[in-house]
Amino acid sequence: MSSSSNPVSQFNNISLGGRISGTRGILKFTTNNITWKSENGKIETVSSSDIKRANWARVTPRIFQLILSIKGGATVKFDGFKEQDYEVVRKYLSDQYNVSPLEIIELSSKGCNWGEVKVNGPMIQFTTDHGKVGFEFPISEVSQSVIGANNKNELTLEFHHDKAMDDDDETMVEMRFFTPIRPSKEGEEGGKEKKV
Amino acid sequence: GKKGTPEVDYTAITKLQPIYSSVGAYPQDIVKNKMYIDPKKETVLFPIFGYMVPFHISTIKNISKSEEYIRVNFNTPTSYTQEQIDAGFVPPQLMYIREVTYKVNDPKVLANNIRLIKELKKKFTTRETEDREKRN
Numbered sequence: 450m451s452s453s454s455n456p457v458s459q460f461n462n463i464s465l466g467g468r469i470s471g472t473r474g475i476l477k478f479t480t481n482n483i484t485w486k487s488e489n490g491k492i493e494t495v496s497s498s499d500i501k502r503a504n505w506a507r508v509t510p511r512i513f514q515l516i517l518s519i520k521g522g523a524t525v526k527f528d529g530f531k532e533q534d535y536e537v538v539r540k541y542l543s544d545q546y547n548v549s550p551l552e553i554i555e556l557s558s559k560g561c562n563w564g565e566v567k568v569n570g571p572m573i574q575f576t577t578d579h580g581k582v583g584f585e586f587p588i589s590e591v592s593q594s595v596i597g598a599n600n601k602n603e604l605t606l607e608f609h610h611d612k613a614m615d616d617d618d619e620t621m622v623e624m625r626f627f628t629p630i631r632p633s634k635e636g637e638e639g640g641k642e643k644k645v
Numbered sequence: 646g647k648k649g650t651p652e653v654d655y656t657a658i659t660k661l662q663p664i665y666s667s668v669g670a671y672p673q674d675i676v677k678n679k680m681y682i683d684p685k686k687e688t689v690l691f692p693i694f695g696y697m698v699p700f701h702i703s704t705i706k707n708i709s710k711s712e713e714y715i716r717v718n719f720n721t722p723t724s725y726t727q728e729q730i731d732a733g734f735v736p737p738q739l740m741y742i743r744e745v746t747y748k749v750n751d752p753k754v755l756a757n758n759i760r761l762i763k764e765l766k767k768k769f770t771t772r773e774t775e776d777r778e779k780r781n
Contacts, residue, residue: 507669510668510670556696560661560704561704562721564739565738565740575742583698584696586693603743621693621694627740629721629725
């Protein structure tokens with residue numbers, strides 16, 4: 450337990466993950482909390498006792514993300530870690546908060562436009578390539594959802610405008626999903642379930 | 646994921662080869678909230694809620710502009726075949742992304758992104774046609 454001599458761990462240039470906005474700040478791990486404070490004074494605090502699970506994901510070749518699953522279902526993500534930060538974060542979470550392991554998850558890099566849409570707590574996940582997450586967003590980001598008037602197999606989601614976004618960020622405002630028609634086969638043994 | 650389920654070509658469009666082995670193999674100069682067009686891999690990476698999500702150019706049907714918006718239409722089959730269903734290739738939650746719309750504030754960036762994606766699409770289509778003619 451040599452790390453107990455230094456119970457504070459700090460990372461610079463960290464932004465909130467899962468948001469469009471890339472505002473950076475300082476992320477501090479202290480005995481009871483993880484606190485992120487941005488350059489413009491925005492604060493996000495996670496109480497160590499509320500952390501249910503921690504994951505680590507590579508989001509670009511150089512940037513890594515800490516994903517914290519919070520009791521009650523929310524997810525908080527922090528972006529901007531380097532590869533070598535993994536061990537520091539893993540050890541802190543394990544030694545100070547008793548949260549382990551810091552599981553490494555791989556995002557899908559498959560390149561296809563089909564996948565399974567799943568609801569995971571408040572998160573909508575699009576997974577491909579054997580369950581790897583391609584992208585995900587909290588249902589609260591959806592401002593409107595519309596099922597096609599002439600095409601019931603089509604679902605359009607509109608997203609809230611992120612006021613915190615930088616002017617040069619490119620933001621997705623709408624996404625349309627489609628599920629192809631399934632042929633119904635009559636008189637087949639063990640007749641297949643018909644999904645709508 | 647379902648264990649034992651083969652990785653399937655759900656589309657009638659093309660057999661999609663693996664593009665990037667992992668996120669670590671993405672282009673080094675990629676930026677979190679900006680589209681990235683990778684001509685080498687014939688792929689466009691779109692920023693979606695903080696992740697960079699690759700789409701092979703063969704999945705893209707067309708791209709258009711409307712004021713400060715970019716709209717991307719993807720190829721989708723209209724129906725599954727009975728063979729795909731019988732083979733267990735079509736889980737109930739399987740969906741296609743048919744369209745995404747982005748707001749891009751900088752008109753230069755917007756025009757450039759559209760141009761690059763259209764060029765890539767054209768190059769890919771030409772090559773596909775040539776390959777098909779060679780086979781025939």
